[in-house]
Amino acid sequence: xxxxxxxxxxxxxxxxxxxxxxxxxxxxxxxxxxxxxxxxxxxxxxxxxxxxxxxxxxxxxxxxxxxxxxxxxxxxxxxxxxxxxxxxxxxxxxxxxxxxxxxxxxxxxxxxxxxxxxxxxxxxxxxxxxxxxxxxxxxxxxxxxxxxxxxxxxxxxxxxxxxxxxxxxxxxxxxxxxxxxxxxxxxxxxxxxxxxxxxxxxxxxxxxxxxxxxxxxxxxxxxxxxxxxxxxxxxxxxxxxxxxxxxxxxxxxxxxxxxxxxxxxxxxxxxxxxxxxxxxx
Amino acid sequence: xxxxxxxxxxxxxxxxxxxxxxxxxxxxxxxxxxxxxxxxxxxxxxxxxxxxxxxxxxxxxxxxxxxxxxxxxxxxxxxxxxxxxxxxxxxxxxxxxxxxxxxxxxxxxxxxxxxxxxxxxxxxxxxxxxxxxxxxxxxxxxxxxxxxxxxxxxxxxxxxxxxxxxxxxxxxxxxxxxxxxxxxxxxxxxxxxxxxxxxxxxxxxxxxxxxxxxxxxxxxxxxxxxxxxxxxxxxxxxxxxxxxxxxxxxxxxxxxxxxxxxxxxxxxxxxxxxxxxxxxx
Numbered sequence: 001x002x003x004x005x006x007x008x009x010x011x012x013x014x015x016x017x018x019x020x021x022x023x024x025x026x027x028x029x030x031x032x033x034x035x036x037x038x039x040x041x042x043x044x045x046x047x048x049x050x051x052x053x054x055x056x057x058x059x060x061x062x063x064x065x066x067x068x069x070x071x072x073x074x075x076x077x078x079x080x081x082x083x084x085x086x087x088x089x090x091x092x093x094x095x096x097x098x099x100x101x102x103x104x105x106x107x108x109x110x111x112x113x114x115x116x117x118x119x120x121x122x123x124x125x126x127x128x129x130x131x132x133x134x135x136x137x138x139x140x141x142x143x144x145x146x147x148x149x150x151x152x153x154x155x156x157x158x159x160x161x162x163x164x165x166x167x168x169x170x171x172x173x174x175x176x177x178x179x180x181x182x183x184x185x186x187x188x189x190x191x192x193x194x195x196x197x198x199x200x201x202x203x204x205x206x207x208x209x210x211x212x213x214x215x216x217x218x219x220x221x222x223x224x225x226x227x228x229x230x231x232x233x234x235x236x237x238x239x240x241x242x243x244x245x246x247x248x249x250x251x252x253x254x255x256x257x258x259x260x261x262x263x264x265x266x267x268x269x270x271x272x273x274x275x276x277x278x279x280x281x
Numbered sequence: 282x283x284x285x286x287x288x289x290x291x292x293x294x295x296x297x298x299x300x301x302x303x304x305x306x307x308x309x310x311x312x313x314x315x316x317x318x319x320x321x322x323x324x325x326x327x328x329x330x331x332x333x334x335x336x337x338x339x340x341x342x343x344x345x346x347x348x349x350x351x352x353x354x355x356x357x358x359x360x361x362x363x364x365x366x367x368x369x370x371x372x373x374x375x376x377x378x379x380x381x382x383x384x385x386x387x388x389x390x391x392x393x394x395x396x397x398x399x400x401x402x403x404x405x406x407x408x409x410x411x412x413x414x415x416x417x418x419x420x421x422x423x424x425x426x427x428x429x430x431x432x433x434x435x436x437x438x439x440x441x442x443x444x445x446x447x448x449x450x451x452x453x454x455x456x457x458x459x460x461x462x463x464x465x466x467x468x469x470x471x472x473x474x475x476x477x478x479x480x481x482x483x484x485x486x487x488x489x490x491x492x493x494x495x496x497x498x499x500x501x502x503x504x505x506x507x508x509x510x511x512x513x514x515x516x517x518x519x520x521x522x523x524x525x526x527x528x529x530x531x532x533x534x535x536x537x538x539x540x541x542x543x544x545x546x547x548x549x550x551x552x553x554x555x556x557x558x559x560x561x562x
Contacts (some may be wrong), residue, residue, distance in 0.1 A: 119493040137492050168490050171562040181481050182491045186499040189470050192531040200462050200527055207560050209420050209449050210463045212400040215562055217498040218467040223558040226551035230544050237539060244536050246481055248529065250473040255525050258518060262512050270507035273475040277504040279488050280497055 004061035006031040008041040012067030013130025016046040041127040058083040070094040071231035081109040089152045091116045096235040097172040111149035113158040117141045121225040140165045167279035194222035285342035287312040289322040293348030294411025297327040313380035322408040339364040351375040352512035362390040372397045377516040378453040395437040398422045404504040421446045461520035473502030
């Protein structure tokens with residue numbers, strides 16, 4: 001297939017590598033707003049060419065991937081569908097779904113679009129961040145597939161299964177709720193943890209010297225770009241606030257147990273938390 | 282050297298492997314309260330023999346490592362020093378220092394003891410958790426070295442440098458303050474995050490299917506054992522409460538920005554948090 005990828009950042013770039021590696025892409029066309037990122041994506045061989053005209057890039061492809069931040073997605077996806085013909089298939093790869101699904105609900109080409117969220121990423125961004133194998137063995141969530149044409153869904157399933165990824169089907173509302181729990185809250189806590197340590201530890205060398213693997217793993221996500229994450233928090237605001245309130249409640253409970261020197265209570269809570277070991281071995 | 286390791290869990294067991302691998306231990310004697318752990322440590326070849334008598338195990342060694350949880354440490358270290366002769370060297374490997382240093386401050390053999398904290402670990406525990414290379418390239422903090430005999434400090438420096446580890450010198454109070462920021466708070470947030478998700482996501486299969494690398498890395502520490510961590514939080518209670526209050530403040534600030542839809546403010550905070558990228562590349 002000829003595949004057009006709009007947005008050559010971490011996800012778009014990594015997907016380009018995977019699609020080529022698994023023989024799905026014969027020719028890869030990139031669309032990228034940043035001239036520096038476009039140049040770098042070509043140098044890195046992520047795509048075969050850069051096409052400056054969005055509509056032309058869409059028309060020339062069999063399969064179109066929109067991989068821009070979720071705020072830009074709302075504006076770009078309708079333009080992509082405007083240029084899409086009946087034989088083409090379009091996917092997004094965004095981390096939020098309800099706002100996007102609403103934005104294209106009445107579009108004449110809605111059936112050619114399949115809403116997809118590959119559950120994979122790193123804290124890095126831009127074409128330099130693209131890595132091969134990012135999606136291997138991970139889950140991809142397909143949302144509201146009943147609103148897409150069956151042949152489009154089948155092609156998308158075939159593409160992701162080839163990477164290979166596990167398929168999971170959710171409606172947009174359930175997707176946004178679960179990702180708030182499983183992904184978005186982790187980023188909020190990591191940003192807050194970084195801010196805590198940066199506020200408290202004025203001596204940066206001390207952080208570097210003392211940071212152990214545990215700290216590095218909890219604070220890793222705090223390196224993530226605001227251009228990616230603020231639009232996600234914005235679109236999933238109510239779910240994120242809900243989970244954040246529960247998280248604050250749990251933290252305050254642990255704080256109270258420690259303040260009151262209730263070490264049996266603290267032990268009990270940690271035992272409950274350890275239950276995550278059975279779910280994520 | 283003949284080396285005795287008291288407590289054959291994650292840290293004691295991993296240190297046994299490293300000491301042998303780097304040619305520092307000719308003969309390794311283990312002391313372990315749990316018969317199952319003692320048997321497993323022998324099967325895994327972590328030590329050459331188990332010595333049930335603490336004082337005998339101390340007397341037969343050149344170098345003694347006390348690697349028990351920090352609450353047990355307060356009771357065990359004075360007994361170890363009681364059995365220590367003038368040519369022997371004793372270290373601990375605990376995550377808190379002030380209470381321990383106070384507990385042995387007046388001991389006649391205080392000079393033979395060097396307080397050490399290798400800043401390395403995993404979320405696992407017990408002899409099965411022992412891994413070689415755990416300490417390689419990491420930092421070890423030596424505390425209040427002026428209270429130890431110079432020859433004892435020199436031997437300890439030589440041992441850790443051989444693993445190889447970077448040496449850092451702090452007084453006990455500074456150690457406990459910095460580890461609250463860099464290590465202990467990460468565990469609290471991770472426990473709270475696991476409790477949040479377990480509370481909110483009653484469908485465990487959903488967690489498993491959707492969990493991405495980001496979630497796994499922030500929640501990894503929530504698998505850590507209460508027997509290790511409750512004594513650490515207890516001994517470092519005031520520092521941990523102080524850092525936890527700052528973390529709650531940062532989380533509440535992010536929550537308010539999102540609740541008020543102040544996305545410029547949220548972007549600014551994430552940019553500040555991104556500063557951790559310069560310190561931990």
